[in-house]
Amino acid sequence: MKSETSSMADIKTLLEIKSELKRYQATLVAVSKTKPNDEIMQVYQAGHKSFGENYVQELTTKQQELPSDMEWHYIGHLQSNKVKLITPFIHLIHGIDSEKLLSEINKQALRESKKVNCLLQIYIAEEESKFGLDKREAEELLIKKNNYPNVNIKGFMGMATNTDSHKQIEKEFNGLHTFFNSLKEENNLSVLSMGMTSDYKIALNCGSNIVRIGSAIFGSRK
Numbered sequence: 471m472k473s474e475t476s477s478m479a480d481i482k483t484l485l486e487i488k489s490e491l492k493r494y495q496a497t498l499v500a501v502s503k504t505k506p507n508d509e510i511m512q513v514y515q516a517g518h519k520s521f522g523e524n525y526v527q528e529l530t531t532k533q534q535e536l537p538s539d540m541e542w543h544y545i546g547h548l549q550s551n552k553v554k555l556i557t558p559f560i561h562l563i564h565g566i567d568s569e570k571l572l573s574e575i576n577k578q579a580l581r582e583s584k585k586v587n588c589l590l591q592i593y594i595a596e597e598e599s600k601f602g603l604d605k606r607e608a609e610e611l612l613i614k615k616n617n618y619p620n621v622n623i624k625g626f627m628g629m630a631t632n633t634d635s636h637k638q639i640e641k642e643f644n645g646l647h648t649f650f651n652s653l654k655e656e657n658n659l660s661v662l663s664m665g666m667t668s669d670y671k672i673a674l675n676c677g678s679n680i681v682r683i684g685s686a687i688f689g690s691r692k
């Protein structure tokens with residue numbers, strides 16, 4: 471007998487979010503970390519193909535087991551020694567937070583004769599623990615980007631402070647949007663990845679064009 475305890479992805483919410491995003495010309499990365507393949511397949515069968523993961527091992531296993539036309543986004547902190555495990559298939563790496571990592575991705579992409587799409591992760595929160603570059607470091611990396619011709623820096627990713635203060639979150643997202651606008655023409659940037667379940671509506675109003683949403687679609691994680 472089939473177990474009744476396995477949970478279901480919330481397809482109604484998925485479709486509501488997707489139609490809301492259309493108005494902003496933004497796209498969704500469904501964050502499937504910790505979730506089993508059968509729940510990911512429910513979302514895929516509802517017509518959604520972009521998924522986000524934050525552990526390399528979990529991502530590579532899922533990528534091998536699930537349909538080959540899924541688009542995988544790496545949204546976690548990436549260690550240089552694991553880069554080569556994901557470059558063969560990754561659609562977009564959201565969290566570049568050092569030149570060392572950028573250089574390693576370039577090296578691996580060159581070996582595979584391809585370009586790998588990346589976002590610089592910009593530190594915008596008032597919290598100690600989050601990874602990312604400050605604005606000055608990001609500008610310096612953009613100046614050196616021609617040293618890394620096999621990496622395509624498409625834009626920025628940022629995570630706001632985990633707070634109930636709408637004002638605070640808005641201030642952080644608006645700050646990143648302004649920074650993005652000041653550099654986008656010169657550097658050909660088009661992607662601004664901001665917003666998760668708790669703050670994606672704020673992020674959309676602050677200029678985000680990719681939101682990364684997990685728990686609203688898949689339920690809370692253990």
Ligand SMILES: *Cc1c(COP(=O)(O)O)cnc(C)c1O
Nearest residue numbers: 501524545666667682683684685
């Ligand atoms: C887990 C995660 C998300 C999704 O978080 P939810 O609150 O479940 O929507 C988004 N971005 C990053 C970087 C994450 O690690």
